[in-house]
Amino acid sequence: MKIKDLPQEELVTGxxxxxxxxxxxxxxxxxxxxxxxxxxxxTPGCLLGVTTFYPQLAFKVPCVNITFPSTAAAISxxxxxxxxxGREGIKVVGIAGDGGTVDIGLQAxxxxxxRGDNFIFICYDNxxxxxxxxxxxxxxxxxxxxxxxxxxxxxxxEDRPKKDMLRIVAAHDIAYAxxxxxxxxxxxxxxxxxxxxxxxxxxxxxxxxxxPGWGYASELTVELxxxxxxxxxxxxxxxxxGEFKIQKVGREKPLSAYYALQARFAHLV
Amino acid sequence: MALRRFLxxxxxxxxxxxxxxxxxxxxxxxxxxxxxVEKIAEFISKGEMESEYIRVESEHAALAACYGAAVTGTxxxxxxxxxxxxxxxxxxxxxxxSRMPVVMAVANRGMAAPWTIWADHQDSVSCRDTGxxxxxxxxxxxxxxxxxxAYKVGEDPQVLLPVMICLDGYTLSHTxxxxxxxxxxxxxxxxxxxxxxxxxxxxxxxxxxxxxGPELYTEFKYQQQQAMYAALLKLKEADxxxxxxxxxxxxxxxxxxxxxxxxVILVTMGAVTGTAREVVDGLRACDxxxxxxxxxxxxxxxAQEIRDILSRAGAVAILERDCSYGYEGALCTEVKAALLxxxxxxxxxxxxxxxxxxxxxxxxxxxxxxxxxEGVQPGYGTDHFLDVAGARDEN
Ligand SMILES: Cc1ncc(C[n+]2csc(CCOP(=O)(O)OP(=O)(O)O)c2C)c(N)n1
Ligand code: SF4
Ligand SMILES: [Mg+2]
Numbered sequence: 174m175k176i177k178d179l180p181q182e183e184l185v186t187g188x189x190x191x192x193x194x195x196x197x198x199x200x201x202x203x204x205x206x207x208x209x210x211x212x213x214x215x216t217p218g219c220l221l222g223v224t225t226f227y228p229q230l231a232f233k234v235p236c237v238n239i240t241f242p243s244t245a246a247a248i249s250x251x252x253x254x255x256x257x258x259g260r261e262g263i264k265v266v267g268i269a270g271d272g273g274t275v276d277i278g279l280q281a282x283x284x285x286x287x288r289g290d291n292f293i294f295i296c297y298d299n300x301x302x303x304x305x306x307x308x309x310x311x312x313x314x315x316x317x318x319x320x321x322x323x324x325x326x327x328x329x330x331e332d333r334p335k336k337d338m339l340r341i342v343a344a345h346d347i348a349y350a351x352x353x354x355x356x357x358x359x360x361x362x363x364x365x366x367x368x369x370x371x372x373x374x375x376x377x378x379x380x381x382x383x384x385p386g387w388g389y390a391s392e393l394t395v396e397l398x399x400x401x402x403x404x405x406x407x408x409x410x411x412x413x414x415g416e417f418k419i420q421k422v423g424r425e426k427p428l429s430a431y432y433a434l435q436a437r438f439a440h441l442v
Numbered sequence: 443m444a445l446r447r448f449l450x451x452x453x454x455x456x457x458x459x460x461x462x463x464x465x466x467x468x469x470x471x472x473x474x475x476x477x478x479v480e481k482i483a484e485f486i487s488k489g490e491m492e493s494e495y496i497r498v499e500s501e502h503a504a505l506a507a508c509y510g511a512a513v514t515g516t517x518x519x520x521x522x523x524x525x526x527x528x529x530x531x532x533x534x535x536x537x538x539x540s541r542m543p544v545v546m547a548v549a550n551r552g553m554a555a556p557w558t559i560w561a562d563h564q565d566s567v568s569c570r571d572t573g574x575x576x577x578x579x580x581x582x583x584x585x586x587x588x589x590x591x592a593y594k595v596g597e598d599p600q601v602l603l604p605v606m607i608c609l610d611g612y613t614l615s616h617t618x619x620x621x622x623x624x625x626x627x628x629x630x631x632x633x634x635x636x637x638x639x640x641x642x643x644x645x646x647x648x649x650x651x652x653x654x655g656p657e658l659y660t661e662f663k664y665q666q667q668q669a670m671y672a673a674l675l676k677l678k679e680a681d682x683x684x685x686x687x688x689x690x691x692x693x694x695x696x697x698x699x700x701x702x703x704x705x706v707i708l709v710t711m712g713a714v715t716g717t718a719r720e721v722v723d724g725l726r727a728c729d730x731x732x733x734x735x736x737x738x739x740x741x742x743x744x745a746q747e748i749r750d751i752l753s754r755a756g757a758v759a760i761l762e763r764d765c766s767y768g769y770e771g772a773l774c775t776e777v778k779a780a781l782l783x784x785x786x787x788x789x790x791x792x793x794x795x796x797x798x799x800x801x802x803x804x805x806x807x808x809x810x811x812x813x814x815x816e817g818v819q820p821g822y823g824t825d826h827f828l829d830v831a832g833a834r835d836e837n
Contacts, residue, residue: 233647237513242532246504249510254465254512
């Protein structure tokens with residue numbers, strides 16, 4: 174998947190996302206591979222908030238909004254309905270934030286993965302509940318300062334490590350799962366294409382930095398998304414045919430290079 | 443020719459779902475609802491019904507999946523009871539606000555705590571304000587017939603609302619009665635295929651359930667209210683058409699029985715109506731002027747009809763299987779409100795009974811009638827609880 178071969182046409186445009194939003198970039202890039210024969214299912218979170226406020230229609234594909242816990246449950250319904258309509262060729266793509274995936278949406282996701290429905294689930298991970306004001310989620314990394322893990326005399330920020338979602342979904346023995354970062358778009362897009370080819374459920378978890386939530390200047394989004402991988406704070410990996418593959422990216426750097434640029438880790442460096 | 447068979451309420455509903463050509467079913471088991479979804483699974487497994495069956499991991503997911511299927515323009519069904527219905531609460535509003543004509547059966551069961559698996563109406567009555575049309579049935583035949591009408595009314599372009607069919611757990615869900623099962627062709631003539639004004643289409647992308655600012659939100663909510671009023675009419679129309687085709691009528695919204703000259707009218711919802719009907723027959727045989735008003739549609743609430751029917755009576759006794767804690771039975775409040783402003787309104791007495799599967803006996807209903815005849819003015823808190831050991835025993 175070469176970036177220069179991607180279609181010019183944008184399938185998400187005119188969103189209200191902040192400048193430098195990693196999440197909207199993740200969605201925009203994925204849609205370039207997924208194409209028009211796609212239905213998006215999404216839930217409350219920044220993505221829904223910045224794309225689908227009536228009469229706004231930032232998506233040029235149909236978008237089914239659903240309640241916060243229910244992305245994957247609604248996916249199963251859409252898949253079943255399209256099957257009855259004889260429109261199985263349409264790709265059903267669930268997109269949720271980390272909160273909507275690893276916390277409140279996990280039960281529904283587990284159910285849909287186990288049922289083996291044919292769909293792609295993309296978690297854009299900005300490592301907290303951004304839409305509601307940067308509260309911690311199960312995907313918040315150890316030590317991060319959030320509004321519900323505020324650093325103070327008795328707290329050094331989030332006190333638990335990030336939930337390992339890749340292994341959780343892999344335990345359902347699905348066709349394909351991968352982590353990605355918007356800092357490595359070619360790798361991410363290759364994975365989206367692979368997910369499209371998978372028979373059954375496929376899962377992508379893409380690290381998507383958030384300037385206001387992490388506390389950094391908006392032009393650093395892509396750099397941070399690369400640094401996360403180069404410092405080992407985030408790993409690029411794939412799960413396929415029952416095997417995990419961790420990808421080496423080179424240019425290793427110390428964790429402090431990643432932490433030093435973000436206000437949420439200021440108390441650690 | 444329609445077949446006459448021995449079916450319980452759950453089986454009757456499953457037959458209706460099959461006859462209605464439901465395309466997607468998503469459900470999660472709970473007593474006493476389970477047999478209806480088991481029966482549907484069996485139909486599909488035997489090839490008697492061609493439907494997608496989504497074996498979801500919760501009731502919340504069941505309704506979310508129904509919603510997802512509904513937006514593609516397919517006819518959907520789910521069923522639940524009590525705890526499961528409560529677990530769906532968020533989705534109940536979501537489905538009605540999105541105007542998706544989902545049909546759901548609720549095999550009524552009391553709410554924990556304490557744990558109970560037996561019937562009362564607390565589960566569905568607690569969901570009164572979720573924007574669902576709520577229909578209570580009296581027997582298995584009515585469950586089947588109401589399910590067919592529910593699709594007809596819910597899918598009407600002027601309505602587009604989800605419909606809940608409420609049947610008392612066990613008393614109706616598990617008790618076999620002779621039920622006439624109509625022919626598929628007859629049902630097809632009554633119930634045309636679903637045509638949503640807007641369904642999911644990649645050629646014509648739309649957002650389902652977009653966000654809305656205060657002004658638009660109010661507009662949407664006003665339309666929802668108008669749709670409910672439209673449903674009042676459509677329920678009547680559907681009942682009339684059903685009667686013409688199948689020879690059975692339930693009044694659509696309310697069903698009065700012996701009310702014309704009644705001095706006392708009993709008001710009921712659901713299965714207890716059958717018992718009350720017998721009591722009325724017995725008392726009428728002894729020249730007592732007693733009538734019965736069955737409320738079939740709790741939402742939309744047919745206030746005008748209720749007012750017209752009850753206005754001629756001297757006293758009204760509402761007997762219901764739910765309680766709005768801190769006040770009285772919910773139906774009692776509604777009926778009182780419907781009578782407001784009448785010149786010389788009937789006295790209204792509220793009774794709460796049949797909770798958590800408690801029987802409501804003929805003797806109790808007769809006692810309620812006698813109590814109303816005495817004409818004692820009910821004071822504040824007319825919530826006479828039946829069956830309470832050691833409590834004041836007015837009956
Ligand atoms: C049942 C329910 N609980 C809580 C909320 C409030 N809520 C809306 S969005 C959100 C956080 C979303 O976080 P995430 O999924 O990580 O997406 P992000 O906003 O970070 O992109 C929360 C808590 C809700 N809408 N529904
Ligand atoms: S708060 Fe963060 S995730 Fe939300 S729109 Fe802004 S940058 Fe994107
Ligand atoms: Mg988030």
